[in-house]
Amino acid sequence: MTLLRHTPVEIKERKALSINPAKTCQPVGAMYAALGIHGCLPHSHGSQGCCAYHRSALTKHYKEPVSAATSSFTEGASVFGGQANLLQAINNIFTVYEPDVIAVHTTCLSETIGDDVPQITDKARQEGKIPEGKFVVSASTPSYVGSHVTGFANMVMGTLKGFSEKTGKKNGKVNIIPGFVEPSDMEELKRLATAMGVQTILFPDTSGVLNGPLTGEYKMFPDGGTTVPELRSTGDSIGTLALGEWASAEGAKYLDSTHKVPCKILDLPIGLKATDRFIDALRMITGRHVPDLIAHERGQLVDLISDMHQYFYHKKVALVGDPDQVIALTEFLTSIDMCPVHIVTGTPGKKFEARIKEITKDSPFPVNVKALGDMFLLHQWIKNDPVDLLIGNTYCKYIARDEDIPLIRHGFPIIDRVGHQYFPTVGYKGGLRLLEKILDALLTRIDRDAPEDCFELTY
Template sequence: MTGNPASKNAVSTTNACKLCTPLGASLAFKGVEGAVPFLHGSQGCATYMRRYIISHFREPIDIASSALGEKHAVYGGGPNLKKGILNVMKKYSPSLVGVASTCLTETIGDDMGLILHEFRNDFGDLDLPDVVHVSTPSYQGTHSDGFNRAVHALVDQLADPEAAKSERVALFPGMVSPADIRLLKDIFREYGLTPTVLPDISETLDGPALEDYEPVASGGTPVSEIKALSGAAASVEFGSCLPKDSAGLCLEKRFGIENDRLRIPLGIRGADALHDVLCELSGLECMPRRYKLERGRLVDAYVDGHKYVFGKRAVVYGEENLVVALTAFLAEIGVQPVLVGTGAEGKGIAASIEAACEGVLPELPLVREGVDFHDIAEEAETMSPELVLGNSKGQRYARAWNAPLIRVGFPIHDRFGGQRLKTVSYEGTQELYDRIVNALIEKKQSDSPVGWGYI
């Protein structure tokens, strides 16, 4: 069931259930080895993106900017873009510059493709890095759109049609955590598969303490591996609401590489689907014993925790691919999602949730697209939620409803360790399930006038 995304009394967005489109592109570019994200727009845009990314990942991050001012809105920002890339080359010596547009440059009509073509002609005598550009105005889409567009642009603009065939498997995991990326790479290797993960933020946005500051963090997907993706043996991408021009479908359309599209592998059914694909790609008849044990422990945990979670009413919000996976997982453990909210629009979210929860939920949740938290709060007040799942932006509403907030997704800036939270496969599902059960136990203890020592 879908609802009207705009409150009849609302005249503006008060607290958006999404972030800026170029922020997502910056996150994707940060997952490429030696890359520097570059925003073609005002300096304030880059400052805003850095603030959000740093507060979640607790890592230093530089985002370059063409630093446009008032006069560039009239005369165009081409000269600043060229000069800015030269400055980035001088300061960072990047292997790649990922250029994302902003509201300003899209509105004035700067043709980034043409400007960058001129840049290569003008400075072709220099040792130029690869430059990838993507259109990401914030009045068109969300941070997840920017992320997906940037990943598609990396594949579309860098993949070499002459690359040799290989046994590598391309993995496009979407907006999962650095810890999830590390877990996924480990799982693929356990099956004897060699993955090229794009983007790979497992080190670039969750690195070790260093004696000396690195202007460009080590780690990330090597540009050479991105160029070689046209020769990959297969591709796997996560997301129930991905665009038609996703990175995986780009490889399939241009190079005939078979693409398996799965929802984020959260929950037993979601994880089973991933391991089934890995069995097929690796030629194994069944999953390794290690994962059979993880799955069995998760089933045991479901049984042990059932009395705490069954029948609880939940509100879920956030990035569209994540909320579909979360809703399917909640249905699996006996929680009733009553409201699912997202800032995205036109992605078929309701249909994806219906397909993911078919035969599991007695009643489908209300799905609200293109909403802000004002809309979500108005709707949820009448639903008496007992559990809330989403990022930190919903904290004040969960508090008003006196319901525990399970922080998941991006951004998490009012708790520590958001970059190390796992959600994928059996191991990530186990960690999330434990957090949910413990939050409900803590709520019961806190609400009791006498307290509970044993539950």
């Protein structure tokens, strides 16, 4: 039996009904970004269900504790405003949980009624509800605008607004805004920068927060995360690298316009070419030589591409996910001679379609691309023009099973597999991992389907 049995082959335009979304709402992205601040408790200013849903979604994906508080709006607060709830929450949080920072994000509820969080925060400060040396930062993240990626970008921006300072004395560091990526990716970016001899401030940094150890001790505020002094110092850095336009550009531009920290917006360094550009940018900003170690890793990735390319050539791929990830993946797949043919993101942005068309312009096959699309449409495209491989989050497994296509899980959320938070897909090493996964998916399929007569031992 099929799981998505009501999805017709015939595609009709829909104006109002979204089916099987390829995005979720801003606050979950804001919560994720806030978890990348050391000693921070994210706070959801809305009804408690939002916070419960976001904590659940992040926990299911990372298999790690995700603490966050809520203003627990009732009908009264929804009518008269949530100021009293937020003031009480700030007081309770600093008394009971003692974080260094509370990062407040809004919801569709508090945005619709027009709560002014910075004003309420000021009031909390005047009333002495924010202890000495503690901080409240905030971001406006209405769920009815953009997507979870927008929420991530807005919280990055809100945090930088709240903390960054310019003392006039450069700190010699490079700010890196890593995008909405896994903790392991953030760790890998730091490793690469360290290998280059470049000092960085990476924000947000969820490594050590959402891939922490099991030691018999629970730390509500784990050791990881970008510290407050680092966040303050971002205004003194020599430059900012924003990885992924959708998730990271806003924050970088803010530091540029406010503190004159120049910025460069790059693609997420997934795959050979995007990683080349990232390393080259680090080199040019800091004047450092690229060490042999990195050249060696690059060479290994090229070697693997050459070893594997016989299996990849002109294989068709359907891709769905966040724009920054999907753009980088499209480029990587194209660079290894594969052909992304159906490409969807749920996040809005006209530039997305233009960028994908540019990357795939030499494709031998027609390419379908849509921003603000959904998985229902992707599935219909696949029914009309089948593919050899599907890449996307856990929800893709329904399409993969119905259409009998190999699936590689990538993006957010992955809630039916464990371990992804430990293995990066950025950088040359991340490229190796992606290639291994792609080849494994394709060959497992060949092994499954091969007749006994030509079932092979070696590939």
